[in-house]
Amino acid sequence: MKGVLSLEKDVTRESNTLSVREMIAKNKRSVSTASVLEGLMPKILLTIAIISILTTIGIVLTLLTETIAFFREVSFVEFFTGTVLKPLGESAQFGVLPLLTATIISSAIAMFVAIPIGLMTAVYLSEYASDRVRKLLKPMLEILAGIPTIVYGFFAFTFVTPLLTKLIPTLEPTNILSPGIVMGIMIIPMVASLSEDAMSSVPNAMREGALGLGSTKFEVTWKVVVPAAISGIVASFVLGISRAIGETMIVTIASGSNKVFTFDITQSMQTMTAYIVEVTGGDAPAGSTLYYSLYAVAMTLFVFTLVMNLIAQYISRKFREEY
C-alpha cells in the first residue's frame, strides 16, 4: 500500500517535468522489481515450509542410521527380549525390556490418575458448571498445563515421594509410583480440555431430547453426551498416553536410574527417556555400543509416540459422529 501511495505522489509532483513516456518507463521499472519479488516470494516461503519436513527427515535419518549401527552389534532379538540392561563393563548387555516396562508402568500409573479425573473434570466443565464458574476454572487448569515439567519433577521428588513414604514405608527414595502419579496430574488438563471440546460440540438438541424423556442430568451425560463424544474422548486418552511415554524430566528426577526388570512400583526404575538423559549426560564416546544404544532407545520411543499420535488422529477422524 505504501509503495502505491508514494508512487502516486511522485506522479502528481513530477507530472509537469516528466514526459509521459518517461513516466511509463519508470512505472515499468518499479513493476518489474515488484514482479521479481512476486515470483520469488512463493519460492522462498516454500523453502521455509520444507524445513519442517527436513526436521522430520532429520529426526528419522539420524535415529535410523545410528540404530542400524546398533543392531549390527546387538541382535534385534536380544534388544527386544533381553531383560538385562547393563550398558557398562566387560559383559555389557543391552536388553530394552527393563526400560520398556518402566515406561509402560509409569504411563499406566499416570493414566490411572489422569483418565478418571480428567474425564470427570471435563464432564463438570462441559455439563454442570455455570458460565461464570467455567470462566474461573478453565484458566486455572491452563496454568496447571503451563507449568514446566521440571517443576513437576521437583514437586514429585521433594513433596509427593516423602508424602507417599508415610503411607508406604517400604517406598524407595526414588521410585516409579510418585513420578507416575505426578505425570498423571500433569496430563489432567490435557485430557480435560480435549474431552471438554468433544463434549461441548455435542448439540444441545440431543441433551434436551433425553431430558424431555425424563432422564436425570447424570443419565444425559453418561448415556447421551459421553457416547456421542466418545471419539474425541478416546483420542484425548491416547494423546495423554503418548505424552506420558515421552515425558522425561519427572521420571528422570523422581525415579532414579535403576535398570531392573521388575513390576514392583515402589522400586526405582529407569524409563526410556531417563536412560537417554543418563547416557547423554555421561558423555558416551561416539561409536561405542553405549552411544548407539541411545539411538536405538530413542527410535523405540519415537515409534511408540508416533504410533500413539497416529492412532489418536485415526480415532478422532474415523469415529467422529457428525451432527
Next chain:
Amino acid sequence: MKYVDTNQVQKKMTSRLLTNRIAKTLFLLATLFGLLVLVVLIYRVVAQSLGWIDFDFLNNRLSTNAERAGIKGAIMGTLWLMLVVAPVTLILGVGTAIYLEEYAKKGRLQAFIQMNISNLAGVPSIVFGILGLTIFVRGLNLGAVVLAGGFTMALLVLPVVVVASQEAIRAVPQFLREASYGMGATKWQTIKNVVLPAALPGILTGVILALSRAIGETAPLVVIGIPAFIIPLPDGLLDKFTVMPLQIYYWTIDSALVDEYANLAAATIVVLLLVLFIMNSIAVLIRNKFQRRF
C-alpha cells in the same frame, strides 16, 4: 393397557436422583483436585524459597556454596537462548504459515506439510534433543553452545508458531484481500500490507506462548550436553551457557547431598514461574486488546 408402571418408576426414582447428586459432587471434587494440587505446588515452592530470593540470588554467579550461589548465568543464558529462538521461529513459523495459507494449492504437498507439522508437535522433546545433539552439537561441531541450543529449541516449538500463525491468517477476512487486489496490489503486496498486519496479534500471541514453552523446557538441553556447573556468563552465540530449568534440575538431583540445594531449586522455580506468568499475561493482553473481530 398400562404402558408405564408408575410404582416401578417411583421406586427407581430415589436411587436415580441420589446417583445424580453423588455424580455431581464427584465431578466437582475431581475438578477441584487439579486446583488443589496447583495450590499445594505453588505453596510448597514459595515456602521453600522464602529467604533465598533476593537481589544477590539474581545477581550472583553459580557457586557450590549454597549461600553465595546465584542464577545470573542462568538468566543470561535464557536471554541469549531467546535471542536465537525468537527470530528463527518467527521467520520459519510465519513463513510456513503464509505458504500454507496463502500460496499452497490444496493438494498432496500442502496436506503432507500439514500432517508433518501436526506429527512434529507430538514428538517427545527429548527426541529433538537427540536431533540437536547429532546435527548441531556434533554434526556441525558447534558444541553445547547458545546457537546449537537455540536451533534445537526453535525446531521444538516451531509447530506452536505455525499453527497459531495459520489460525491468525485464516481469520483475516477475504474481503480485506479483495479490497487490496481491487486497488491494484499484487499478491505479495497484499500479504505484506494487509494480511500480516491484521494477523499480527494472533501471530505474536503464538510466538510468546512458544517462547514460554522454550524457556521452561529442560530435556532437549540436558541431552545436548549442557554441564551442571558453568561459572562464566555467556557473552555470545558461540559461548557455553545454562538456563533456569537446567539449574533447577541439577540442584534438585543434588539436593540429596546438600539440603540447601532444594531451597535454591525452589527459588529458581519461583523466578521461572514468574517469568512464564508475565509472558503468558502479555500474550493474553495482546490477544484481548489488539485482536480485531471482523
